[in-house]
Amino acid sequence: MSLPIHLGGEVAGTIEELGDGVSGFKVGDAVYGIIPMGGFAEYAIASAGDLAPKPVNLDFIQAAALPLGALTAWQAMFDLAKLSNGQRVLITNSSGGVGSLAVQLGKAIGAHVTAMGSAANEAYVRSLGADDFIDYKQQRFEDVAHDMDVVFDTVGGETFDRAFPTLKKGGFLVTAVAFPKDEASTFGVGVGRVYCTPNAEQLASIRELAEVGKLKAHVATVLPLASVKEALDLSEGGVPAARSFCRSQAEIQHK
Numbered sequence: 576m577s578l579p580i581h582l583g584g585e586v587a588g589t590i591e592e593l594g595d596g597v598s599g600f601k602v603g604d605a606v607y608g609i610i611p612m613g614g615f616a617e618y619a620i621a622s623a624g625d626l627a628p629k630p631v632n633l634d635f636i637q638a639a640a641l642p643l644g645a646l647t648a649w650q651a652m653f654d655l656a657k658l659s660n661g662q663r664v665l666i667t668n669s670s671g672g673v674g675s676l677a678v679q680l681g682k683a684i685g686a687h688v689t690a691m692g693s694a695a696n697e698a699y700v701r702s703l704g705a706d707d708f709i710d711y712k713q714q715r716f717e718d719v720a721h722d723m724d725v726v727f728d729t730v731g732g733e734t735f736d737r738a739f740p741t742l743k744k745g746g747f748l749v750t751a752v753a754f755p756k757d758e759a760s761t762f763g764v765g766v767g768r769v770y771c772t773p774n775a776e777q778l779a780s781i782r783e784l785a786e787v788g789k790l791k792a793h794v795a796t797v798l799p800l801a802s803v804k805e806a807l808d809l810s811e812g813g814v815p816a817a818r819s820f821c822r823s824q825a826e827i828q829h830k
Contacts, residue, residue, distance in 0.1 A: 581613030583803070586621070587629055587639035597623050605629040607638040607782075609646065609773045615803050627778035630785035640792035641676070643771060645781045647751055648677035651727050651769035653684075656747040660685035662724035665716075665741055669705060670696035673729050673751060675793055678703045683789045689723070691716050699793075717741050728753065739764065 587607040590600055600606070600623065608626035610619055629638045652658040664681050668674045669690035681688040682704035690705035697708050709716045716734075720741040728735050731752035738748055739762045747765035748758070755766040784790040798806045 581611065582807075583613050583615035584609045584611065585639050585642045586610055586614040586619055586626075587635040588619070591618065599623065600626075605635070605638075607642055608775070608778055609642045609771070611773070615800065617800070622773075624775050625773035627775045627782055630782045632786050632788075633791070636794060636797055637792060640672075640794050641781065641785065641790075642773075642778060644673045644676040644792060645680070645790065646774060646777055647673050647769055647771040648680050648727070649777050649781065650771060650774075651749045651751060652677060652680065652725060655767045655769055656725040656727070656749045656765070658684065658686055658725045661687075663687045663689065663722065664725040664727060665689045665691065665720050665723045665738070666705075667691045667716075667726070667728045667730045667734055667738065669700045669703075669708075671729055672792070674727075675700070675703055676790065677727050677729075678705050679790045680784070683784055686725075689720055691720075725749070727751075 586609070588605070590602050590604045590606060593600060593602060605628065606626040607629045608621065610621040610625050612620055629635070633641075652664065658664055658681065664686050666674050666677045666681065666688060669678050670692045678688050678690055678700060688705050689707040689709065690700045691709045691711050692700055693712055694710045697710065700708060709719050717737050717740050722743040723741045724743065724746050726738045726742055726746070726748045728738055728748065728750040729752060731750060735750055735753040739758055742748060742762065742764045744763045747767070749767050749769055751769050753768065755768060759766045781790060796809065
């Protein structure tokens with residue numbers, strides 16, 4: 576990791592200026608996406624390939640809460656694990672920012688979704704479309720979940736290690752937090768780690784799902800840009816708060 580580190584990747588705002596050679600956008604367009612140069616700003620510079628038109632049915636706050644979680648879940652389950660219609664997927668921490676979007680994306684393609692979480696979040700997770708729910712505080716999830724085609728892990732640690740027996744032979748465990756070693760050969764499954772990257776084409780597909788009501792991020796807390804430290808403290812403490820957001824203006828550059 577090299578300094579400086581630019582905080583805040585998710586953005587949603589309107590285009591203020593266009594760089595030379597940029598096509599497909601115009602000044603005044605509402606866009607959303609992930610930018611590597613930091614989104615905790617009133618004005619931000621983005622590459623054209625990192626943004627897509629904002630879902631028309633979402634406001635800027637709702638749209639800003641989508642890109643990182645939705646792209647992480649998309650790239651984990653669809654690009655790496657190849658989850659498809661009719662398959663079975665187990666999602667750990669299904670009420671979290673990434674997990675809750677993973678539940679919705681899994682249902683959107685016709686997968687059977689088993690969600691893991693605490694009893695306090697069961698009603699919320701089921702409202703997202705989860706077919707089955709496992710309260711990890713009351714039962715060992717590996718004693719309940721079996722023959723999964725895919726496990727999407729956003730917890731890591733012991734949860735990651737215990738998830739392998741829930742997969743059927745040839746299944747795939749993809750994690751957003753752990754660092755796999757030689758588990759694939761031990762359990763006869765595939766294993767990988769997702770590193771979320773900006774992708775305008777996938778953002779466009781995510782937008783389409785949002786516009787037909789199949790995908791929406793949960794926004795628990797909205798804070799002004801001046802309170803970004805408080806937002807980061809909330810996130811660090813495990814509170815499911817939305818990232819700090821200020822309606823941004825963007826200058827788009829050709830990538």
